[in-house]
Amino acid sequence: MFPTDRPRRLRVNPAMRRLVAETEVRPRHLVLPVFVAEGVDAPRPISSMPGVVQHTRDTVRKAAAEAAAAGVGGIMLFGVPSRRDATGSGAVDPEGILNVALRDVRGEVGDALPVMADTCLDEFTDHGHCGVLDARGEVDNDATLPIYAEMAVAQARAGAHVVAPSGMMDGQVGVIRAALDEAGFRDTAILAYSAKYASAFFGPFREAVDSQLRGDRRAYQQDPANAREAGREVALDLDEGADMVMVKPAMAYLDVLRRVADAADVPVAAYQVSGEYAMISAAAERGWIDRERTVLETLTGIRRAGADVVLTYWATEAAGWLDR
Numbered sequence: 319m320f321p322t323d324r325p326r327r328l329r330v331n332p333a334m335r336r337l338v339a340e341t342e343v344r345p346r347h348l349v350l351p352v353f354v355a356e357g358v359d360a361p362r363p364i365s366s367m368p369g370v371v372q373h374t375r376d377t378v379r380k381a382a383a384e385a386a387a388a389g390v391g392g393i394m395l396f397g398v399p400s401r402r403d404a405t406g407s408g409a410v411d412p413e414g415i416l417n418v419a420l421r422d423v424r425g426e427v428g429d430a431l432p433v434m435a436d437t438c439l440d441e442f443t444d445h446g447h448c449g450v451l452d453a454r455g456e457v458d459n460d461a462t463l464p465i466y467a468e469m470a471v472a473q474a475r476a477g478a479h480v481v482a483p484s485g486m487m488d489g490q491v492g493v494i495r496a497a498l499d500e501a502g503f504r505d506t507a508i509l510a511y512s513a514k515y516a517s518a519f520f521g522p523f524r525e526a527v528d529s530q531l532r533g534d535r536r537a538y539q540q541d542p543a544n545a546r547e548a549g550r551e552v553a554l555d556l557d558e559g560a561d562m563v564m565v566k567p568a569m570a571y572l573d574v575l576r577r578v579a580d581a582a583d584v585p586v587a588a589y590q591v592s593g594e595y596a597m598i599s600a601a602a603e604r605g606w607i608d609r610e611r612t613v614l615e616t617l618t619g620i621r622r623a624g625a626d627v628v629l630t631y632w633a634t635e636a637a638g639w640l641d642r
């Protein structure tokens with residue numbers, strides 16, 4: 319009598335499959351990234367990310383309230399300033415769009431939804447790099463650090479529960495932790511984008527934040543060829559005081575995510591980035607794949623690979639699909 323082993327017995331019906339499912343995606347596992355644009359009076363669609371917009375101050379508050387009502391785990395804010403300069407001064411200005419939006423959103427949700435802030439200069443610099451430039455036009459790591467520290471403090475002051483340094487400057491977590499503590503923000507957490515790759519999947523994000531970048535970020539973001547290096551980046555960030563670490567992008571880096579999840583003793587996040595969103599949206603628009611099933615399958619895969627938290631532009635919508 320062959321076969322004697324029949325794994326299919328545990329797949330015979332939905333109730334049986336539900337009983338033995340190893341991985342769960344719940345609304346609380348998802349974080350919604352949102353863009354807020356300065357000086358706009360109506361939300362502006364982002365053509366490469368259908369369904370995602372640059373919010374106004376008003377509509378971002380509504381998006382936050384909706385995310386909270388849907389049971390989503392958190393919200394991550396990005397600012398789109400109307401003016402930019404060489405040092406990204408809008409990032410540290412309490413009246414800069416990101417800080418203003420953080421105050422608005424925190425006022426809206428209070429402590430019901432963790433409010434997170436992208437701590438990086440690329441949206442605010444006129445050259446589009448994540449740090450300030452030296453005389454040769456290269457990103458100056460050490461000259462950028464004090465600006466990140468000041469930016470993080472401004473974000474904490476504006477109401478961020480979590481700051482998320484994403485610029486891949488060496489030492490960024492350490493200087494931010496010291497500055498937050500010094501300013502009395504001991505309870506403001508740091509979600510470190512520890513393993514962030516120089517990825518083509520960030521393409522649509524450039525439109526989302528009206529990025530001015532020419533060239534690339536390969537001198538500071540990681541080479542897609544390297545996995546071991548991610549372990550080193552994570553260890554350094556934990557040493558410097560990171561409360562959570564992130565791998566980004568998600569789908570092309572699930573092996574890195576698994577490595578990080580196995581090694582880190584803090585919660586691990588993964589970012590399903592703009593290009594992942596665009597890719598699935600475009601195929602679904604053509605009727606080539608089923609959107610909802612594909613999105614849920616990717617979120618399940620990212621969770622299965624070890625993510626405690628998944629940043630995804632589908633967070634609120636997917637929360638609605640999931641059985642609460």
Ligand code: PBG
Nearest residue numbers: 438440484519520523591592593
């Ligand atoms: C940097 C930042 C980027 C993204 C998140 N934070 C852009 C970059 O590093 O080039 C990309 C997010 C996405 O593509 O969805 N502020």
